[in-house]
Amino acid sequence: MKKKVSLFASVIFVCTVQAQIGINTPNPQTEFHIDGAKDNPATGAPTVAQQTNDVVVTQQGRLGVGTTAPTNNFEVNSRTTGVSGVKITQLPSATVLATDASGNVISGTSESSGVSVTKQRLIAPNSAVVLTTGSGNYSFRYAGYNATTFLQGYWQIKVNTGVARQFNVWDTEYAGAGGGSTVWQDRNVTTFTPNVWTALNAANVVGGSNEYNVYHVYDSSTGVIIRFTCTLSNMGSTAAGVRESMIAEEF
Known part of the structure; x- marks a missing residue:
């Protein structure tokens, strides 16, 4: 003892x-x-x-x-650039991480997890550049444009999951500069087929080098809402100065 x-x-x-x-x-x-x-x-x-x-x-x-x-x-500190050193075994392939009401880290790659934002900064128009939402279920691009002027194209969507279904698409466009800007609006109920690139609004060709579009895209099947903001901006004095940008906010 x-x-x-x-x-x-x-x-x-x-x-x-x-x-x-x-x-x-x-x-x-x-x-x-x-x-x-x-x-x-x-x-x-x-x-x-x-x-x-x-x-x-x-x-x-x-x-x-x-x-x-x-x-x-x-x-x-993993001591390796680009490698976090953190692994969450039960959350594989989560393209977005979020927190729930209690502060727990959860996967944000589902329609009901909150809001995700993905974006593409100003670059020369290129149909190979694709912007995909945080869930991975919807993709956007600018395509079908004139190879010389980069104009006369369409903002397109590709639905990556599910079956063909109806979408409500609101399209608001601002064109021109200063007080001379014009506003164009339209609404369509459109059926999008998965894995097929389709114009968000086939009636609205992107005709100018200074156009700002805001699309509100409602997926009637899942209830997902996407606010897609896209621009064509002439950053120079010739067609070589035309740049595209995209922002997708998924709710």
């Missing part, structure tokens, strides 16, 4: 005196420090490479993986 009490007291004494606990290292850098590969130096701070296999908890309660100096409550 005396030996057990003595051993327990020794453990308390060591923890109290040392203040920092190290596993696989006699040189802990924080309140709790695990050196997975046992490659840290006996004195001084570990190098960036040596920190790769380290896990720490700081005095502020921050958890660091791959770093001994986390700057947030939880920080992961």
